[in-house]
Amino acid sequence: MSKGIVAIGCDHAGFPMKATVIRFLTDKGLQIIDHGTFSAESVDYPDFAHPVAINVEQGVADWGVLICGSGNGVAMTANKHRGIRCALCWLPELGALAHQHNNANIIALPSRFIENDTAYQILESYYTSAFEGGRHERRVEKIDC
Secondary structure (H helix, E strand, C coil): CCCCEEEEEECCCCHHHHHHHHHHHHHCCCEEEECCCCCCCCCCCHHHHHHHHHHHHCCCCCEEEEEECCCHHHHHHHCCCCCCCEEECCCHHHHHHHHHCCCCCEEEEECCCCCHHHHHHHHHHHHCCCCCCCHHHHHHHCCCC
């Protein structure tokens, strides 16, 4: 999987973290498609999660990052899209396992429960790992309905 284009979206709770995540990813040489939100004003998270999932679903982006207060709302929204495997991650090990075992193509971050440095570590562990295939491939193939 090419990892060069990343779609990102957040709600108002994720807005402060999104700016630092974008800087972190661009410093790694990745291209960003920013779907907002663009302020801390209250918004509805599905309005930003759906465009990220669509970008990944259609191959416009190689993978995605979604950020909201708990990470749950954006993950639930993204996972409604066929072929999307959005993993809620709050530890770096979960970022690696999401990629290695579940072939996750979107990472959801819970901005109210992790610090920026933890978000960077999660993304780094996801980005630098690879899907292991094998027994995991058989399981991933059974996810879509």
